[in-house]
Amino acid sequence: MTDYKGVMVLGEVADGKVEAITAELLGAGRSLADALGEELSGVLLGSNIAGLSKDLIAFGANKVYTVDDPLLKEYQTDAYVTVIQRVCNEVKPSILLIGQTIIGRDLAPRLAFRLETGLATDCVDLHIDPASKLLVQTHPCYGGNARAHIVCPTARPQMATVRAKTMTPLERNDSRTGSVIPLQANIDQSALKTKVLNRVKEEAAGIRLEDAQVIVSGGRGMGGAEGFKHLEELAKIVKGAVGASRAACDAGYAPASVQIGLTGKIVAPNLYIAVAISGASQHMAGCSGSKVIVAVNKDSEANIFKESRYGVVGDYRQVLPAFIEMCRELVGA
Ligand SMILES: Cc1cc2nc3c(=O)[nH]c(=O)nc-3n(C[C@H](O)[C@H](O)[C@H](O)COP(=O)(O)OP(=O)(O)OC[C@H]3O[C@@H](n4cnc5c(N)ncnc54)[C@H](O)[C@@H]3O)c2cc1C
Incomplete structure (x- = not known):
């Protein structure tokens, strides 16, 4: 030895x-x-x-x-x-x-x-x-x-x-x-028992989750793929990428490739905005290295608030439009 x-x-x-x-x-x-x-x-x-x-x-x-x-x-x-x-x-x-x-x-x-x-x-x-x-x-x-x-x-x-x-x-x-x-x-x-015959690259539009400095993530509380359009809009303004909880991916609101967590991707952006995500430990395992976490959730008791620096208690449908407008003004988009 x-x-x-x-x-x-x-x-x-x-x-x-x-x-x-x-x-x-x-x-x-x-x-x-x-x-x-x-x-x-x-x-x-x-x-x-x-x-x-x-x-x-x-x-x-x-x-x-x-x-x-x-x-x-x-x-x-x-x-x-x-x-x-x-x-x-x-x-x-x-x-x-x-x-x-x-x-x-x-x-x-x-x-x-x-x-x-x-x-x-x-x-x-x-x-x-x-x-x-x-x-x-x-x-x-x-x-x-x-x-x-x-x-x-x-x-x-x-x-x-x-x-x-x-x-x-x-x-x-x-x-x-x-x-x-x-x-x-x-x-x-x-x-050599196997041989790579071909490699097909998944087309990824915009910034890769792993490289993004800002991530806007949605959970099951988004209620459907439609809700994720707000997140995409916000991500575009702040030059970020969209992520999701496993529950949101399983429900088909977002593709599995953007799942964040224990069994998904591990990210550590400067800013992680978690919208309608409860903050289960398996989700936090993938984003707790983020510098600042901001949560939007209608349940003031949601675990995500214990993990985040800033939080808004409210329905994302009411909170996000104002948030998006403010970001647009701030970045002059
Ligand atoms: C082995 C194992 C591995 C796992 N791996 C992962 C993983 O990699 N990633 C992962 O994310 N999960 C993972 N999970 C699942 C995890 O335990 C949770 O079930 C999952 O993270 C919950 O997702 P969610 O927060 O989106 O949904 P929910 O727990 O259903 O939470 C939805 C939240 O949205 C809020 N909400 C509802 N409507 C609104 C609204 N209109 N406006 C604002 N807020 C609203 C609710 O108050 C709630 O807090 C794993 C579980 C196991 C057992």
Whole structure:
């Protein structure tokens, strides 16, 4: 176990760019590595990705391992798990951080099984226990009502998947220096059980929820898809995106792709406007990282008011038109 050293972050690449989660993982990894007095490395898999190493270094990595191969162009479970397993066996990181993303959710449990180690998923906090030097991984459980602190005392690497927007990236600094170590993929094509034939991108109009600095979200109390038109109007004025609770998505008021919460998207905008949302813990799990939450709800006892900085008690049909007018005036739209 003593030959396992350092913190490693699995970088994610989409459309030729390093994903935001990678910078967040590197931010967390940097403070863990500093607490241990060890190095922070990144690993990047893909095709033609050599030029992306500098991004990981600019966000805090001391070293970047790259595995560049046409077979790694698209995420493919067998290929990625096999290659990362080999990288881990070679580099022997003490800690491995992976995003709680579509790729991370697919890859991390398989990798942990193959490496015969433990895995804490969906972590929202990570720190080093000063006495044991073990990684303490915080994972929300019971629908976000409790938090478990998990350690992996004997097996290595200590593996965690990390929820998006819960870790703060370092400020990008292109003067940081680091080394880039290319590794061979050596993929046995016959071992790949699936093949990506085609990729169809979902058309998204306007700002992506994950990137929006303002989100206007609606709940079941909107009463129908018609109500969401007010939210779209407001979102347009404040240059934001529209989100929804699971109940609103299940009822067909909004598409499932905009669901926010434990089983939806995790967002952390500057401003989150929750309209006719009760504030169930599973919903708050997806938006409690927002800087300011504003609630509109006709029930003064609704839980959302406990979670929000500002609140209006009233029927959204009466509150929103005035709110929209005021925003329009303020932004001169
Ligand atoms: C395992 C699990 C995972 C889950 N994951 C998620 C998740 O990812 N995201 C999520 O959102 N939920 C999730 N849920 C569901 C969650 O528990 C709640 O049921 C859901 O969030 C409720 O949605 P809501 O607040 O829109 O609806 P409700 O709880 O029905 O609340 C509607 C609110 O609207 C108000 N209202 C009604 N009419 C008006 C009006 N005219 N004007 C103003 N206010 C009005 C009411 O006072 C009420 O507070 C999950 C549940 C489980 C068990």
